[in-house]
Amino acid sequence: MAVLLLADVSEGKLVRDAVAKALSAVAPLGEVHVLVAGQGGDAAAAEAATLQGVSKVLFAGDHAYCHGMAEPTAALVVGLASGYSHVAAPATADAKNILPRVAALLDVMVITDVTAIQGADTFERPIYAGNAIQTVKSSDPVKVLTIRTAGFEAAPAGGSAPVEAVPGAQDPGLSQWIEDRVAHSGRPELTSAPVVVSGGRGIGSKEGFEIVEKLADKLGAAVGASRAAVDAGYAPNDWQVGQTGKVVAPNLYVALGISGAIQHLAGMKDSKFIVAINKDAEAPIFQVADFGLVADLFTAVPELTEKL
Amino acid sequence: MKVLVPVKRVIDYNVKVRVRADGSGVDLANVKMSMNPFDEIAVEEAIRLKEAGTATEVVAVSIGVKQAQETLRTALAMGADRAILVVASEDVHQDIEPLAVAKILAGVVKDEAPGLVLCGKQAIDNDMNATGQMLAALLGWGQATFASELKVEGETATVTREVDGGLQAISVRMPAVVTVDLRMNEPRYASLPNIMKAKKKPLEEKTPADYGVDVAPRLTVIKTTEPASRKAGVVAKSVDELVDMIKGAGLV
């Protein structure tokens, strides 16, 4: 049994944390081959080869695979899939786009957001925004999985797997990339940061988010947001944490002006420590918070930033 | 251009989900069911395309139990022209897997020849996020997932997608499958007169056999359990006390 692990590559760089965590998740299944796709991805392929537990890196250096375009990348993966018992990827936006397409082309069901692998064909995944955990057994010949990485430790460096070039599949030319609108904040990445500070509707404005960012910077944290804050335009979409945003499990999650709707909890309730500041003592966020403070965030948060 | 909108009947997003004590699943008897929130957004977008003169007809389709009729009536009341119900199960607890749904939808697409399929990004019950991508694969069509903005011009759709780093713009040749994210629009409420009118709109019933699809699941659910629960912790009386707690726990 061998696993084909599709690596996430962003702007030519290996999304190392996600790939290293997915790697530890699938390693018990057998030998792992990592597929790196995209022109100019040589460095990403070389980096993947240093992850402990990788036995081979396959590199398809064609432009068609850049920007995570689903149709050519799915065709590439399907072309390589024979001989593998499992095709997997970290559950990033790109993999969520590509792997269900791969599964359908292989006529198998995709198993998304896997949180635990119990055996070669048995997997756990959350349903209903994490309000239930389902254990499923697949009867398909190939298992196609996306791994929810938050609960896995990253595989360490120290490996030295060979990198092998593989020929690309034909680009069906069904879609075209136009542009990425990506902001670089210089802060740690949300899904891998050990500390996350998030703001909700209670922050009240885009300018108000400065309070959140100042505390985040003090703690060396990534910044997150609730959907309400994103919808209101206080924060960009890629900061959203929750059922339909990012799933995070940092050491410390600080929720400021967030009520704690189940859809938000779905994305952060596996954090090790949760601290909440809300002016409403009845807010459901306090039911999951280890430490709470009932206060107006506009006075409490600057004071906290100052005193920490 | 015809637009096909698959809509799923799911537990209402406000309902607190209860896992059955025997581990057999989630209790769906006598709970409020609604249209999947993402699908409401897809229906809204389809209707807007029709209002703009880009689409000529909006067809809603649902696969599941007979009661999904209600979900389709909601789509019709919002402004869809016709509906197709594929009755694939008699038990509300039997979820039809995305692969089977996609195969049935591929059959509907063959009959209806839409220029665009507008799916939701994710069903909030199984949280699969797979059907649209699977359908595009089966049809050999292009796909644009997690869309927050859609522009249709001639034979191409230009789509803004919500991705991990921010936003991505792509164009897809039509016919195509687009799956919609939450920020695409604010779905309208159906007015009372429209709810009345919807009762007279055509709703056709089919079965998976009509499309030659076997809906037998590939994944057997072994058990369903409650997630590990968290206990409410301590509430600080002041910022100073909170600082002490955070420092005391070695968090900074």
Ligand SMILES: Cc1cc2nc3c(=O)[nH]c(=O)nc-3n(C[C@H](O)[C@H](O)[C@H](O)COP(=O)(O)OP(=O)(O)OC[C@H]3O[C@@H](n4cnc5c(N)ncnc54)[C@H](O)[C@@H]3O)c2cc1C
């Ligand atoms: C299908 C679906 C998917 C969804 N996905 C997500 C998701 O991925 N992520 C997500 O977050 N949400 C998601 N939601 C939305 C979710 O249901 C809630 O609406 C949202 O999380 C609420 O955000 P909030 O807590 O910031 O806002 P609110 O619920 O409005 O809470 C604001 C809080 O701020 C507090 N507050 C206000 N002013 C102050 C002040 N001065 N000082 C201190 N506290 C203050 C208030 O007491 C209140 O508790 C989804 C919803 C649906 C239907």
Ligand SMILES: Nc1ncnc2c1ncn2[C@@H]1O[C@H](COP(=O)(O)O)[C@@H](O)[C@H]1O
């Ligand atoms: N049983 C169904 N009937 C109609 N549409 C469905 C069904 N299941 C899934 N869909 C569509 O596919 C989208 C994604 O669902 P899923 O892949 O299950 O998360 C939904 O938002 C619907 O648009």
